Amino acid sequence: MMLPLETLQLLGFGPGGWGLPLLSAAGVTVFAAILGFGLGSALGVIGASLKLSRHIFPRLLGQTYTTVVRGVPEILIIYLFYFGGSLWLTGIMNIGGFDGFYSLPGLATGVIAVGVVSGAYQTEAFRSAYLRLDRGQIEAGRSCGMSRGLLLRRIIVPQTLHFALPALGNIWQSALKETSLLSVIGLTELLRQTGIAAGSTHQPLLFFSVAAAAFFLIGRITGRLVRRVEDHMNKPWRR
Amino acid sequence: MTSDLQQAARANTAAVPAISVDGLHKHFGTHEVLKGIDFQAHDGEVVSILGSSGSGKSTFLRCLNLLEMPSAGRLRILGEEVGMKKVGSSLVIADQRQVDRLRTQVAMVFQNFCLWHHMTVLENLMEAPVHVQRRVRGEVRDEALAMLERVGLQDRAGFYPAQLSGGQQQRAAIARALVMRPRALLFDEPTSALDPELVGEVLKVMRDLASEGRTMLVVTHEMGFARDVSSRIVFLEQGTIAATGSPRQLFGGGVSERFDQFVSRFNG
Numbered sequence: 001m002m003l004p005l006e007t008l009q010l011l012g013f014g015p016g017g018w019g020l021p022l023l024s025a026a027g028v029t030v031f032a033a034i035l036g037f038g039l040g041s042a043l044g045v046i047g048a049s050l051k052l053s054r055h056i057f058p059r060l061l062g063q064t065y066t067t068v069v070r071g072v073p074e075i076l077i078i079y080l081f082y083f084g085g086s087l088w089l090t091g092i093m094n095i096g097g098f099d100g101f102y103s104l105p106g107l108a109t110g111v112i113a114v115g116v117v118s119g120a121y122q123t124e125a126f127r128s129a130y131l132r133l134d135r136g137q138i139e140a141g142r143s144c145g146m147s148r149g150l151l152l153r154r155i156i157v158p159q160t161l162h163f164a165l166p167a168l169g170n171i172w173q174s175a176l177k178e179t180s181l182l183s184v185i186g187l188t189e190l191l192r193q194t195g196i197a198a199g200s201t202h203q204p205l206l207f208f209s210v211a212a213a214a215f216f217l218i219g220r221i222t223g224r225l226v227r228r229v230e231d232h233m234n235k236p237w238r239r
Numbered sequence: 240m241t242s243d244l245q246q247a248a249r250a251n252t253a254a255v256p257a258i259s260v261d262g263l264h265k266h267f268g269t270h271e272v273l274k275g276i277d278f279q280a281h282d283g284e285v286v287s288i289l290g291s292s293g294s295g296k297s298t299f300l301r302c303l304n305l306l307e308m309p310s311a312g313r314l315r316i317l318g319e320e321v322g323m324k325k326v327g328s329s330l331v332i333a334d335q336r337q338v339d340r341l342r343t344q345v346a347m348v349f350q351n352f353c354l355w356h357h358m359t360v361l362e363n364l365m366e367a368p369v370h371v372q373r374r375v376r377g378e379v380r381d382e383a384l385a386m387l388e389r390v391g392l393q394d395r396a397g398f399y400p401a402q403l404s405g406g407q408q409q410r411a412a413i414a415r416a417l418v419m420r421p422r423a424l425l426f427d428e429p430t431s432a433l434d435p436e437l438v439g440e441v442l443k444v445m446r447d448l449a450s451e452g453r454t455m456l457v458v459t460h461e462m463g464f465a466r467d468v469s470s471r472i473v474f475l476e477q478g479t480i481a482a483t484g485s486p487r488q489l490f491g492g493g494v495s496e497r498f499d500q501f502v503s504r505f506n507g
Contacts (some may be wrong), residue, residue: 098325103412134353136349136351136353137355137356139349139353140347140353140355141340142306143306143346143347143349144347144371145339145342145343145367147336147339150370150371154366154370155355159356162357179398235399236356236357236399236400237356237399237401238303
């Protein structure tokens with residue numbers, strides 16, 4: 001049985017304490033999640049525009065993106081990006097005269113992988129939010145002489161965002177948790193760091209509990225933030 | 240000297256109809272909704288556009304603001320011909336900027352109000368003048384508040400549309416149209432979506448506007464408004480103007496058998 005004082009030391013910031021590595025790993029997790037989600041938002045907007053296009057080819061492209069990505073396990077997508085990207089990079093380097101195997105940087109690959117997955121879900125969130133727009137809102141803008149750009153900026157984007165926000169909040173939570181899968185490509189995020197700590201201290205239960213608590217906490221705090229934005233954006237719609 | 244010039248300018252604009260339409264056709268697919276309409280609205284006229292559903296009256300009104308693109312015909316707003324060019328078998332807008340500029344001159348009031356949900360009433364009123372017409376924000380704000388007072392909503396400036404009754408929303412929508420300083424107002428069944436007890440407050444605002452000499456085109460089912468307020472009736476049937484004239488002529492009966500039948504259904 002572990003004494004509380006010893007536990008504190010293990011998790012602390014003093015000598016033999018895992019506090020600092022864990023904290024910086026949590027930072028990597030949040031950083032990867034934010035960048036991945038951000039990339040996903042960009043992809044989501046593009047994907048939604050493709051799927052809402054009047055023409056068949058862009059629609060098919062968007063359709064393929066969301067169906068394939070959502071139908072394949074996330075961890076496989078991460079592997080495919082990592083190993084596929086590394087082979088590709090190695091090929092280029094070898095052509096350039098640099099021999100040996102080159103692997104992609106873990107963080108960049110991870111962000112892209114999380115982004116691509118998140119983007120597929122965000123595509124659906126943006127698409128269905130756009131479809132909920134009342135056509136009269138757009139007509140009123142056109143009838144006042146608004147240009148396409150103005151209409152987009154002043155009417156369509158704010159209202160679509162309002163409708164998309166609840167779904168985006170859920171997708172953010174998924175993206176946050178998905179970053180733990182990046183441990184498989186060697187990114188020292190929260191899960192991998194706790195794994196290392198658990199291995200070297202033989203205290204797996206302690207460290208994995210800490211990791212779980214950390215994920216939960218980050219999720220709660222960011223969830224609150226999202227809720228606040230949501231409340232703010234909901235204000236006009238309340239009677 | 241200056242006043243002479245101003246008077247001359249005024250006389251000149253008075254001669255040019257606010258809206259002028261020649262041979263307006265509109266079809267959706269193979270269904271022909273408007274079959275050649277010739278129409279002019281001069282400054283200060285209040286024209287009620289009547290007709291049973293499917294007669295094309297809403298489509299006609301929407302063509303005047305280019306919310307619907309005519310399939311054929313010419314449209315002039317303030318004497319300026321709206322540029323349209325043929326692509327395949329249909330017309331498209333030739334110069335989007337011209338259309339965007341002219342649209343503020345023929346402001347639309349919709350059946351479902353169509354106030355922007357995410358903006359307060361005041362923001363709704365200021366949106367087009369500030370962002371489309373690029374007028375000075377402070378001046379627009381003063382004018383918008385004055386307009387709200389005109390329609391009796393001075394204490395609702397900071398409210399969101401969802402917090403207003405239907406009648407209040409429609410009055411705000413009318414104020415939104417007015418702040419753009421349009422040459423003509425187009426009303427597309429402005430009271431049809433309202434509970435009966437809220438129709439009166441909107442009609443009162445419209446009567447006041449008419450008595451001020453505003454140019455108004457009103458698609459409506461309110462026979463009282465058409466008879467008492469409008470200076471001219473246009474009766475549409477199956478995409479053509481079946482009868483037109485002063486309310487006294489038409490409602491007096493005997494001018495158009497079809498119109499008499501149409502009216503009798505309302506009085507039935």
